[in-house]
Amino acid sequence: MRRWLAVTVFTLSVAGCDLFGPSGPGVLNATLTSTNQIGAVVLEVTGLSVTGIQPQGDTRAFSAVVNTQRGQHRVVLVSPDGGSMRFGIEVDDLGADEPTVTVVSAASTQNLPSLATGVVVRVER
Numbered sequence: 001m002r003r004w005l006a007v008t009v010f011t012l013s014v015a016g017c018d019l020f021g022p023s024g025p026g027v028l029n030a031t032l033t034s035t036n037q038i039g040a041v042v043l044e045v046t047g048l049s050v051t052g053i054q055p056q057g058d059t060r061a062f063s064a065v066v067n068t069q070r071g072q073h074r075v076v077l078v079s080p081d082g083g084s085m086r087f088g089i090e091v092d093d094l095g096a097d098e099p100t101v102t103v104v105s106a107a108s109t110q111n112l113p114s115l116a117t118g119v120v121v122r123v124e125r
Helices: 003-016
Strands: 027-034 038-046 050-056 059-068 072-076 085-091 100-108 119-125
Touching: 027 038, 038 050, 038 085, 050 059, 050 072, 072 085, 100 119
Parallel strands: none
Antiparallel strands: 027 085, 027 119, 038 072, 038 100, 050 085, 059 072
């Protein structure tokens, strides 16, 4: 019985190491897609663990902290070709709640205002 208990405790402790996913600082990859040709978009990224934004691929990214207590960041993404835009959300804990991303406004590749309808942002852990 003791041996069985020891094996069970060991197995559960090893299995539980990654039970809740990764933790610690890292980058969440995000992809913005649209049914329209979007050349630039303004986003609001909110999450207490968010520490910054980084560009990925050919997307240019600019960001600033709007509210530190709520973890709000205003982000501008620019795409040279109007295709999907990739960016990274830097967080201090990958195990924290996933940040929310809200589209504030968008512009077409001709630099004209565009409807944000059809703009989807997917965040991957």
